[in-house]
Amino acid sequence: MIRYSILVFGILATFLIAMFGLTILPKIFIDEGVTEPVYFTPFEVTEGHRVFVREGCIYCHSKQVRPEGFGADFERGWGRASVATDYRNLLPHNLGTMRTGPDLANIGARQPGEDWHYLNLYQPRAINEESIMPPFPWLFEEVGEDARPAHEGLNLPDEYRVPGRKILPDDEARYLVAYLLSLDQQITGVD
Amino acid sequence: MGPKKELRVTDLDRSARYVVLFLIISGIFWLLFGTLLALLASIKMHMPDWLGGFGWLTFGRVRPLHLNTMVYGWASMTGAGVALWILSRLLKTPILLRGYIMVAGLVWNLALLAGSVQILAGSSRGIEWLEFPVSTMVVIVLCVLIMSASVILMIRYRRVKQLYVSVWYILAAFLWFPLLGLVSSLPIFDTPTVQAGMNWWYAHNALGLWFTPIGLAAAYYFIPKVLGRPIYSYGLSLLGFWGLALFYNWNGFHHLIGSPLPTWFVTISIAASVMMVIPVVVVAVNHHMTVVGSFSAVKYSPTLRFVVFAAMSYTFVSLQGSTQALRSVNEVIHFTHFVVAHAHIGMYAFVTMMLFGACYYIIPRITLQEWHSKALIKWHFWLTAIGIVIYAGALQYIGLFQGWDMNNPDVPFTDTVSMTIPYLMARSMSGFLMTAGHLIFAWLVVKMVFRTGEQPDAPLIWEKIRREFAL
Incomplete structure (x- = not known):
């Protein structure tokens, strides 16, 4: 039987790691190169x-x-x-x-x-x-x-x-x- | 605290009655509204000048609203109702915070109404799956959060020792969805390509971490319940659950193959998409081995018929999804109707059919009424099942040719449009079949819930074999 605490920990950990990987990490990698040019749109x-x-x-x-x-x-x-x-x-x-x-x-x-x-x-x-x-x-x-x-x-x-x-x-x-x-x-x- | 009083199933169902009914009926309202929008959008694709003078009915507003009402109205509200009911049964605990959930449901409906007006009026946020303005979306997320609190409290005050596999999935869904909704509403995704990444991380996870766990929880509950036999393997359930949690989370960027986002992010998602084969096959084997030998029960139980159709669709659509993530396949099918059909196999043939099946089981038990017509239930099943098969078959067939021709520079682009027209018409026709099914379903529910007409006093469809199965 899964322990309740392990269940909650696993549910949150799998989510947060992937969230970091697919939202925050791309931001860190991409933003720098995009925000520098001034576009004068x-x-x-x-x-x-x-x-x-x-x-x-x-x-x-x-x-x-x-x-x-x-x-x-x-x-x-x-x-x-x-x-x-x-x-x-x-x-x-x-x-x-x-x-x-x-x-x-x-x-x-x-x-x-x-x-x-x-x-x-x-x-x-x-x-x-x-x-x-x-x-x-x-x-x-x-x-x-x-x-x-x-x-x-x-x-x-x-x-x-x-x-x-x-x-x-x-x-x-x-x-x-x-x-x-x-x-x-x-x-x-x-x- | 002394030993808790054992509650009978009928007590649980009676306390669940108003909350679950309210959520399911709200969902059915949005199902009908979303269906109307679907027909408008589908017909407009082969009759572009039809209602062409009305800005608020243009394809580019009707189509996103169709998605949003189906996703956040029908599937989310009915799904939440079904999940809460299953949880109450499995934990032998009445649904907690019922008053708050009723208020949340009411606010949720109002938010959907406001969001619908906003999209038709042209205030869409403009991000696929997230077209409701952030303010509207946050309200919906807060409503779900109240239900999440109820889920956590119910598990805390449960009257059973074990947490059955459906409970894991439901707990996960109610933790994941509010997080998804809140993160997607953060104002930190303020450059286009980063926002595109967040967009597909969110959209894929809305299916994978909200609807899929609720759908699988229902399959894990209803298949053994209806057949009266335990699920085949605990070990496989465990593997399937953690496989989904580990891999589905990372799938989103397979929607961005060939885009300007760094390739290595995309590659991670392709790998994770292929890894999804493990939890999908494991769940399929587990369900199949539970049903095997009793397959004929789908003839008698409307619940089982819808649920088995949905579970098989889940296996199919997931394996198809893993294939579509491969670069060589994606090169052809990306940007075509193939993917539109794929999304509908997921949200309709899997999620929607699963919810129909769940409703056929739940509503008689919480209303203490019986369904009025076995013939109409069969019509509902066949209209929707044949409808989605025509939909998926027509669009995926022509989607392949559309993709091949798009990748052949000798074919003029216009040809990739005109070749799809007969199949877009077939899609509209399938839409009419599904609409008829939805109207039948809504009529059956209305007759039952509002007790109009003569009430049948015994279950209609499963007379023959009710001694064998708990139908």
Whole structure:
């Protein structure tokens, strides 16, 4: 029969040792290298990260490129292997575990055009008919055709156009796209 | 203190009645809510524009809320109720701190409600398995902590000498989960990759150190109980328990193979995942040797039918998990639907089916009512069992091809999406089967607990062989 005291001791000891090993030890090893660089992350990017988290993008898009030779991430042009400094210390982390859609660690370099992103966020099927990404129309504003003449509406295919109206990105869409464009491994990290 | 008065089983069950019923029924409410969210999320994956204009119903909010309500609502609340009842029976002690547990259960439900609104409104913490904001999560952990206090007091004031194996698992679960929840809420994980490490240490352990011990405690209790024979081997029970405590704790980083975290941490988790084969096989042998020769009893006992299905799923999903942790396998299945299906075999085919089985045994005993329909119980079993088999089969089959094609740069990425559509539809269909099962289960429980309609006066399903087995 197990003695009660041994049982409690064993339960706590096995937990605490592993907890130290998998949470505190990584902190000791990783934090030093990550906290030193100063990132000067612009306001738009920080806000865009917040929208990215709020809409749950991470449930379909990972943000970690596996090393060359492990999977085909590199061959697909998704960039070099991710390093800890790529994440600009933005929290929560969004390394992700799913690729229903492609990896986004280097999306800013792969799709540098703002308009492409606005279109894809407003109606993904306007860009790729086979996409199963949800639309995010609440990040956009629908206004009359003649309103705000300085701004051109989204260049939507006919089937997604509303006659006499145009679609403009609002602040949150602009922040989110600024964040996506900042995901460019050319800028941060090592090569 | 003189010798303690021997309590009869019926006395224990009567004192457990309100606490256990409250926890189980709360769990069933969250099961139904989580099921609705599951259907929404699943259908949205092949009909992305359906309800596409509502921000609060977007896939990226509905899917995490599905997980959180199932995990912290259904499985945790019902699991806690089942665990407390088993403990009361095994220790021959009434559940202690009952009033406090009722209050904790109430607060827990309110926290889940608040957390649900927070996630749908866009205030998710954004960490998988930990989407409830820290404040909400801490409230839930404190509620569990009150139950932990009850567990410790019950063991302290027990009326038996021996601690049966189920008691070890339940004590461990109620010590591990509050620690897990509190550590994961500490503000010290303030850089992304370190937080990712904490994330998967937590998420894997929520399954391994909270639901798995409760599930195994139920299997260790109900299999011998229903069959009326002792568990096959004490030595194997011991090995299985300490094996789990030693190795499961270290498994989490196998979710981070190929990530920017230092490789040697990941390697430790891969090794520990493979070591998990030992406790899993040991537990499987122990259960199998207990059932062997009486297997036909699953035909008559709804409890045993669900519990045996769940115990077999545990063996399957754990061995699959050890395999998935190998780098060569992980290279293919990581980032695909294969892993989603794997998680559902764990949380559904193992944990949820185990809890269903436990409910079929416990509720008649604490309400002194009988189940209303043996046909509906069978429908419940087959709808959910076939549902999860279709779910797992469809997604794991296509998940393999999704992974192989993702690792073949000549295949356009879009093809790895469109190839999955028919299987995502099959998943939605399996979801409807499971939903029907859940509705039947909820209806049976409601009829029993709220005493609506004509009450049967004898057990329905196990008439034939009740002399042989304590069904």
